[in-house]
Amino acid sequence: MRSKNIVGRIDIWLLIIYLALATIGLLSIYAAAYNEAHPHIYDLSQNYGKQLLFIGVSLVFGFAILLIDAKFFNAFAYVIYGLSILSLLLVLVVGSKISGSTSWIQFGPISFQPSELAKFGTALALAHYLGKLDTDITKLRTKLTTFGIVLLPMLLILAQGDAGSASVFIIFLLVIYREGMGGKLLIIGLSAATLFIVSLCVSKWYIMLSLVIVFAFFLLLINRTKKNILLLIGIFIVACAFVFSVDFAFNHVLKQHQRTRINIILGKEHDIKGVGYNLNQSMIAIGSGGFSGKGYLNGTMTKYNFVPEQHTDFIFCTVGEELGFMGSFFLIALYLALVLRIIHLAERQRSAFSRIYGYGIACIFFFHFAINIGMTIGLVPVIGIPLPFLSYGGSSLLMFSMMLFVFLKQDANRMNIL
Amino acid sequence: MIKNKINYSHRKYVIGSIFILVAVILLIKLFMIQIVDDSYKQSSDNNTLRYITQYPSRGKIYDRNGKLLVYNEAVYDLMIIPSQARNIDTAAFCKLLNISNETYNNNLKKAKRYSNITPSIFISQITKEEYGRIAEVLYHYPGFYFQTRAIRQYPKPIAAHTLGSIGEVTKPEMERDSYYNLGDYIGKSGIEKYYETELRGKKGIKITVVDVHNREKERFMNGEYDTLPVPGKDIILGLDADLQAYGEYLMAGKTGSIVAIEPTTGQILAMVSSPTYDPNELVGRTRGLRYSELLNDPDKPLINRAISGTYPPGSTFKMINGLISLQSGVITASTAYPCNGPNSVPIKCTHYHSSPVRLYDAIENSCNPYFWQAFQDMLNSRRFGSPREGFKFWYDNVTSFGLGRAFNSDIPFTVSGNIPKMEYYDKVYRGVWNAMTVRSLSIGQGEILVTPLQLANVAAAIGNEGYFYEPHYIKSFGDPNDSVSFEKHVIDIKKKHFQDVKKGMQSVFEGEHGTARMSKISDITVGGKTGTAENPHGPDHSIFMGFAPVDNPKIAIAVVVENAGFGSTWAAPIASLMIEKYIKGEVMRPNIEKRVLTLNQTEE
Secondary structure, X not given: OOOOOHHHHOOHHHHHHHHHHHHHHHHHHHHHOOOOOOOOOOOOOOHHHHHHHHHHHHHHHHHHHHHOOOXXXXXXXXXHHHHHHHHHHHHHHHOEEEOOEEEEEEEOOEEEOHHHHHHHHHHHHHHHHHHOOOOOOOOHHHHHHHHHHHHHHHHHHXXXXXXXXXXXXXXXXXXXXXXXXXXXXXXXXXXXXXXXXXHHHOOHHHHHHHHHHHHHHHHHHOOOOHHHHHHHHHHHHHHHHHHHHHHHHHHHOOOHHHHHHHHHHOOOOOOOOOOHHHHHHHHHHHHOOOOOOOOOOOOHHXXXXXOOOOOOOOOHHHHHHHHHHHHHHHXXXXXXXXXXXXXHHHHOOOOHHHHHHHHHHHHHHHHHHHHHHHHHOOOOOOOXXXXXXXXXXXXXXXXXXXXXXXXXXXXXXXXXXX | OOOOOOOXXXXXXXXXXXXXXXXXXXXXXXXXXXXXXXXXXXXXXXOEEEEEEEOOOOOOEEOOOOOXXXXXXXXXXXXXXXXXXXXXXXXXXXXXXXXXXXXXXXXXXXXXXXXXXXXXXXXXXXXXXXXXXXXXXXXXXXXXXXXXXXXEEOOOOOOHHHHOOEEEOOHHHHXXXXXXXXXXXXXXXXXXXXXXXXXXXXOEEEEEEEOOOOOEEEEHHHXXXXXXXXXXXXEEEXXXXXHHXXXXXXXXXXXXXXXXXXXXXXXXXXXXXXXXXXXXXXXXXXXXXXXXXXXXXXXXXXXXXXXXXXEOOHHHHHHHHHHHHHHHOOOOOOOOEOOOHHHOOOOOOOOOOOOOXXXXXXXXXXXHHHHHHHHHHHHHOOOOOOHHHHHHHHHHHHHOOOOOOOOOOOOOOOOOOEOOOHHHXXXXXXXXXXXXXXXXXXXXXXXXXXXXHHHHHHHHXXXXXXXXXXXXXXXXXXXXXXXXXXXXXXXXOOHHHHHHHHXXXXXXXXXXXXXXXXXXXXXXXXXXXXXXXXXXXXXXXXXXXXXXXXXXXXXXXXEEEOOOOOXXXXXXXXXXXXXXXXXXXXXXXXXXXXXXXXXXXXXX
16 A cells, blocks of 8 residues: 555645645735736746745755655754754844844845754754653653743743744744643643733733632632642732733833734724724725635725735735635634644654654644734734744745645654554 | 444534535525626726827927917817727718728728727817817717817917927837827927927827717716826927018028027027918818929928028138137237138138238128138147147037037937048048148048037137037927026137137128128127038038127027028128127117128029
């Protein structure tokens, strides 16, 4: 049954989904950047022509990866991770500023975003570390190392002022959770997230009041052993400290434009002409698509460039406006199929490295598509992260493709592992 | 290989559930804004932007005394954005616009070919009255709207060639300069062409939000992205409108031209090319039709003869030859040459006068033998060693008068005429030639060709006693801070020689035998020279060049009347009338004016 040919053994469904997404991306960029003077999609002077070139380059890299020995990425995981950390340090020194943050390195005509490489490197390093036979996840040392691997690139990216890309690393929590750590951690994480959002919306004194009521209620319900009471009081104090530190961080650590964006999402500010302009126009574009959309290349919002950065971070607007709810549904279903397929395949891996790596990239893809689409429809703050495989840009498309192809290779090779 | 660890694989369901849950949340929100909530759809409809070009007013043109020559009048262009022009009741629309269905389709096709989404002109230059009627109901027709623009108007029907005209921009012009869009106007000739960038100003853009009913709702982003048009600069010409009008009046029915220059500045006071046309004819929707009529007219009224007609200068050229001979030192003002009248060889004299003659008499009598001998002596002079060197001296001095080259100023399309080079004669006579071979040059015939503008410029240079400014139209811009300047040329001939020649030219009017004595003006001293130019195209051209007053001239003038005969019969009186008109402001010699007007070449 097993095909000797590597191409014959790769997961055809993942490949199809990948190609479908890249094609939708290309067509959407064509629609967004459509220029009557340059009607050909392969016109290299236009963004769509360039994207077509990027897709070609990504495929070449992808198939090259399929030919590399599967053990390569396990063996060189730390090297790649180390390189990505180095490039993150480098960007702090020689980076060029593009839209507010210093996160690009320029090599002549090519600009490259090290944070894209860092996502890949971190997924590899995490898989390598947790996949080692002698790693005992019950040990505190292991836990600290695991978090260290994730936090290091995250902090370096934060230092570039690119909070959006840094936030992606939060999703590795799910990978760590899968590998047995932090069942409680997830609950704590979710509670913290809820508390975080609530403390941004509501005055901290109201939250304190409600916390007191909630904990008093718990106190009535639980077994009032001395240990439980102390634990409850301890949690209460931590929760209060958290609320205060969020309040502090919001007012003193975040930059004004980030505060404004969050406030707009939370409905505390209405700013149609300023920072909220993107979001407002984006929602009008998507909302006006209706059930079946205005038809390909017929989006009026799209055509008249109402939505800034439409070919990059707001590419979903084109889909929403021109293809409507049906198109959006299809696209989201496609993304869901992608990530579910990856974790399904990850579970059948014999090697822990392959499995953890699979979860790593599934989570990265998931976070990107959820946050990106979420921000275009006003569910989350506008943080500039691309929609995987769709957004215009060589650096991100190439890295997303490489992440996927490394996994395809691991999966195709799974039978060769004892 | 799996160690005896706790198996956490059930957690994939938790993670998978989180993925699905989030996707569902996204879909619910999408469902809300795309299907449940209608307000976004309306917002989008209200969001069609219209970029309306704000045309600046084109600069006005005045004459030297502040009289208005060119101004603007508002007309309305019906614009179309093809992508928005949907569900048009074509029949009703055509009836409203008074156009055929075919025109409608053609114009639509043309607009679509240009661009589907950027506006272009559907019907241009709709009058105020039509505009009022159409604008009222235009909201029925989405994708159409009005844009105001100005066309050029000319209060006086004069100076068509000088002012030039504007017309719709052509494709090559659009490719050269991205400032222009389809249907924009651009200077095509004359002042309008040369000063296009100054006159046109800078377009502005008004961005408005338009709803589905084709109504402009509000300024986009409160006009933050609008730009204001910058009006074009006004231009004040050196032209004297009254003199120009009088010149055209005198030249009516004749073929030829008049050029008058202010010698001290080089500004054109009048430039008449006859036949001419009314500049108002090349304006508005009838422009194209009238233009091709003029283009096909056998009299070629579109050609500006003053700058592109080339003529042998004839006897008027003797001034230059005299000056060069004087400068060479071969003759002085008192050198005398014999004249055998009609029996002179190789060139006979057509005037009867005593012999021998000196410079003043030679000019007064336009004596051919005098100028031939002076020319011959100069070329053969030992000072130069050889006739070739002598010829070189002659050529260099002739061209220093601005002859044999096009002018470099704001007068477009000036032609260079012809002053033959030594190389030319080497080629024609295979290197064997001498003064005798090129004798025609001594009396301004042969290969020499000059334009009326060049001739007037020579008059200015002689009047100025040795310098001229590159002749030009403009006096100044409306804003005195924008200065204009043109090159000053100094001729390497002594002032004294000019004074001698001027004296001779004065006797052309005042001497007993002066060829222009009939055109004398009682209280203005005029220096000039008539010419009767033989030419291969028919009867002689009547030519005159001169200046007045002789001391500190205010006007230098050249007149050419094609195939009219003697210079003294037509060109000289016309020039004297122009001089009188300019200096006195009115003409006191009705008899001469009346006689000049009797020549009507078109009736022949």
